[in-house]
Amino acid sequence: MALLKHVATHRGVETAFGKIIPEKEAYSYCLRTIAAFSANVFQVMRVLNDDWEDRTEQITEIANMMNCAACAGGENELFQYLNAFYDEWNIPELVKRAAWIGAIWGDYGDEAEDMAGRVIQFTENRVEKELDTCPWDIVGSEMCNMTTGMFTANFDIAAGGEHGAITNDVQLNMCEARGCGNPHCRVVAERLDAYGLEHQGWLDHRGAAHAPVHDTPLERRVRHAQGLRNGQYVQAFGEENSLEWQYNWVAQMGWVWSISFPLIAIRDMAEDDDEFERILRIVFATAGKNSFIDFFAREGLRSWLDIPREIGDNDPRVMGAYIDAVLGCQLVPHEWEAFDAEGVEIRVSQEDFEGRFEMAPLEEITMGYEAQWNGACHTLVSPEWSVWIAEDDDDYIITVGRKVDDRAL
Amino acid sequence: MLFKDDEVARAEAKAVRENAGWYRWTHDLVRVSGADSERFLDWMLVNRIAGTPEGRGKYTTMLDEQGQIIDDLVAFNRGGGVWWLSTLYGPHAMRWFDAHREGFDVVYEDVTQAWDMYSVQGPASAQVMAALLDEPVDGLKRFQIVERQVGETPVVVDRGGFTGELGFELYCAREDSAAVAEAIAAAAAQFDAPRLTTLEVYVRSLPMEKGMALRQDYYGLTPYEANLGWSVHLDKDFLGKEALVAAHAEGERRAFVGVEIERESYEDIAQKEILYKRGVPRGYVTQMIYGYTVDKNIGFAVVDAARCPVGTRVTIGCNDSPAIIVEPKWL
Numbered sequence: 001m002a003l004l005k006h007v008a009t010h011r012g013v014e015t016a017f018g019k020i021i022p023e024k025e026a027y028s029y030c031l032r033t034i035a036a037f038s039a040n041v042f043q044v045m046r047v048l049n050d051d052w053e054d055r056t057e058q059i060t061e062i063a064n065m066m067n068c069a070a071c072a073g074g075e076n077e078l079f080q081y082l083n084a085f086y087d088e089w090n091i092p093e094l095v096k097r098a099a100w101i102g103a104i105w106g107d108y109g110d111e112a113e114d115m116a117g118r119v120i121q122f123t124e125n126r127v128e129k130e131l132d133t134c135p136w137d138i139v140g141s142e143m144c145n146m147t148t149g150m151f152t153a154n155f156d157i158a159a160g161g162e163h164g165a166i167t168n169d170v171q172l173n174m175c176e177a178r179g180c181g182n183p184h185c186r187v188v189a190e191r192l193d194a195y196g197l198e199h200q201g202w203l204d205h206r207g208a209a210h211a212p213v214h215d216t217p218l219e220r221r222v223r224h225a226q227g228l229r230n231g232q233y234v235q236a237f238g239e240e241n242s243l244e245w246q247y248n249w250v251a252q253m254g255w256v257w258s259i260s261f262p263l264i265a266i267r268d269m270a271e272d273d274d275e276f277e278r279i280l281r282i283v284f285a286t287a288g289k290n291s292f293i294d295f296f297a298r299e300g301l302r303s304w305l306d307i308p309r310e311i312g313d314n315d316p317r318v319m320g321a322y323i324d325a326v327l328g329c330q331l332v333p334h335e336w337e338a339f340d341a342e343g344v345e346i347r348v349s350q351e352d353f354e355g356r357f358e359m360a361p362l363e364e365i366t367m368g369y370e371a372q373w374n375g376a377c378h379t380l381v382s383p384e385w386s387v388w389i390a391e392d393d394d395d396y397i398i399t400v401g402r403k404v405d406d407r408a409l
Numbered sequence: 410m411l412f413k414d415d416e417v418a419r420a421e422a423k424a425v426r427e428n429a430g431w432y433r434w435t436h437d438l439v440r441v442s443g444a445d446s447e448r449f450l451d452w453m454l455v456n457r458i459a460g461t462p463e464g465r466g467k468y469t470t471m472l473d474e475q476g477q478i479i480d481d482l483v484a485f486n487r488g489g490g491v492w493w494l495s496t497l498y499g500p501h502a503m504r505w506f507d508a509h510r511e512g513f514d515v516v517y518e519d520v521t522q523a524w525d526m527y528s529v530q531g532p533a534s535a536q537v538m539a540a541l542l543d544e545p546v547d548g549l550k551r552f553q554i555v556e557r558q559v560g561e562t563p564v565v566v567d568r569g570g571f572t573g574e575l576g577f578e579l580y581c582a583r584e585d586s587a588a589v590a591e592a593i594a595a596a597a598a599q600f601d602a603p604r605l606t607t608l609e610v611y612v613r614s615l616p617m618e619k620g621m622a623l624r625q626d627y628y629g630l631t632p633y634e635a636n637l638g639w640s641v642h643l644d645k646d647f648l649g650k651e652a653l654v655a656a657h658a659e660g661e662r663r664a665f666v667g668v669e670i671e672r673e674s675y676e677d678i679a680q681k682e683i684l685y686k687r688g689v690p691r692g693y694v695t696q697m698i699y700g701y702t703v704d705k706n707i708g709f710a711v712v713d714a715a716r717c718p719v720g721t722r723v724t725i726g727c728n729d730s731p732a733i734i735v736e737p738k739w740l
Contacts, residue, residue: 092497238628
């Protein structure tokens with residue numbers, strides 16, 4: 001139906017039983033699975049550190065530092081990096097580029113992540129962004145502070161008059177946050193000199209705006225971002241990202257900012273690696289078990305994947321098909337080694353499975369999903385079946401098989 | 410986005426319509442020179458560049474091989490075979506020229522970082538300029554470009570702008586920018602002409618009311634679809650001409666139109682939001698804005714030319730905002 005040429009490129013993810021999950025649905029699901037993984041990681045953090053202020057400060061600081069590092073490099077490198085960004089996004093000279101860059105960075109990321117909304121105001125001294133939806137709204141309040149603090153980096157690397165130097169000229173506040181129960185997320189960047197503001201500390205990113213905000217009426221809010229609505233994202237100056245580009249970007253970068261960055265701090269909250277990994281497995285196992293505790297969740301999955309009735313409830317292929325769909329929607333290449341009533345084996349390269357963003361592989365993905373899928377298998381199929389992930393040269397084999405474990409979690 | 414109740418934006422728009430306002434307006438600037446500079450630009454650009462008198466400029470589009478718009482710009486003849494191209498897409502233009510320079514003795518350079526630019530717009534803009542410059546510029550023709558001084562500082566001034574009002578653009582060396590801005594502020598203050606701070610007012614709202622679109626609105630259309638057929642000179646050769654002629658012969662399938670929505674605001678309408686006629690997609694909005702002179706939410710759209718003539722009732726976006734197709738010019 002749609003006129004836009006990008007629609008012709010839409011594809012889908014095929015389930016184990018031949019049903020096609022449309023690309024847009026797969027993209028949405030991918031986002032939510034990354035957000036759910038992030039939510040589990042944040043639960044680990046809360047177990048390890050019961051002080052909201054302390055843990056929030058730690059993850060915000062590390063996320064900001066990592067975001068600066070990812071963008072900066074040496075002085076000349078940053079200069080070149082920014083020029084390339086201005087060119088790629090065609091941020092014209094007629095605006096004070098430095099005042100806009102953080103907002104444009106944030107906007108295209110938000111839109112790719114289906115944090116659907118709008119830029120209310122884009123001026124030299126102030127940017128106001130309102131988001132009606134957020135797949136990460138299940139993670140919790142620490143993340144709302146962390147992401148806002150993290151994105152000061154995008155303003156700071158370009159906000160001042162010193163092109164190519166990292167400055168700190170903007171206050172960035174998530175004045176409202178869906179993750180904290182507000183109807184919207186509302187992010188406001190205000191220039192310190194224009195509003196007479198002080199530099200923020202790591203815990204100061206949930207403050208109020210210093211100029212009046214605009215509240216979009218309920219009937220004009222949106223349920224999805226531009227990519228899912230219109231087939232592409234269009235930034236303020238007309239440059240576009242296709243839905244395909246956004247999906248691929250998110251399947252990599254979603255793991256970086258929402259999991260990889262905070263994990264650096266969260267690991268340090270544990271006494272040692274063993275304690276961190278023990279708690280991580282417990283949290284993810286619990287999350288997995290709860291995924292399919294309801295009969296309608298099991299029935300819903302069967303319907304979604306088009307699992308035929310010939311395959312009964314106590315069949316490992318049900319779990320195998322679920323894992324296959326998760327990997328497929330997350331754009332992780334994988335292949336079947338076995339898929340029958342005796343068990344399921346899925347081969348995936350370790351590099352692909354853990355290195356969603358090639359430069360920042362996450363072994364926690366393997367630990368987390370092994371525990372989560374094993375827990376899920378016990379309620380989706382039955383406790384007779386387990387999931388484990390074993391190394392095979394450079395690959396992993398994800399197995400759904402029978403296992404008796406007298407000390408099972 | 411701009412909203413009806415934004416009094417700051419309204420005051421800025423009113424100043425330009427009724428008096429004058431000024432703002433930094435630095436475009437990308439590509440300097441073209443060499444023995445074949447005029448012939449090269451005449452090939453690359455749709456409007457007739459050859460024969461443009463020294464000190465004058467022309468608005469034109471630039472097409473790809475399919476005859477579709479990839480940029481619109483003003484080409485100024487600075488004399489001695491030197492041209493200035495005022496565009497929002499300098500790096501893109503440079504790459505495009507690289508791909509098509511073979512056979513031309515031409516040199517081009519992105520000099521954007523060397524020149525800052527300010528715009529003074531509004532009925533009283535000539536008076537502001539008279540107070541600012543060593544010599545008046547009120548006699549300039551549209552896109553005429555001259556050299557003047559602000560105090561002891563040399564500047565280049567053309568009569569142009571993007572508001573549909575009488576206006577002037579002033580170029581100065583980057584190192585002189587702060588001093589020139591201060592001088593403009595002082596001259597403007599004599600006429601109560603404010604510095605505009607709301608980008609959306611002078612990039613979208615003021616121009617759209619007068620039917621002035623951005624390259625991002627026209628991108629991918631033919632000049633005929635974009636209502637710019639007047640600038641096409643088929644009696645000369647230019648890049649994309651063959652495809653353009655063929656497309657024009659078949660008739661324009663798309664139309665560049667205006668839309669007015671009948672709701673208080675347009676928060677759910679992004680650029681490229683889909684436009685529906687009786688529930689069927691028939692085009693997309695290129696941008697929406699609030700026009701403070703016409704006091705309406707207005708926009709540009711690209712639609713199915715045959716199915717969506719002026720007067721057609723449509724809806725836009727996921728919340729079915731009711732709208733009507735109008736001419737893409739309000740004032």
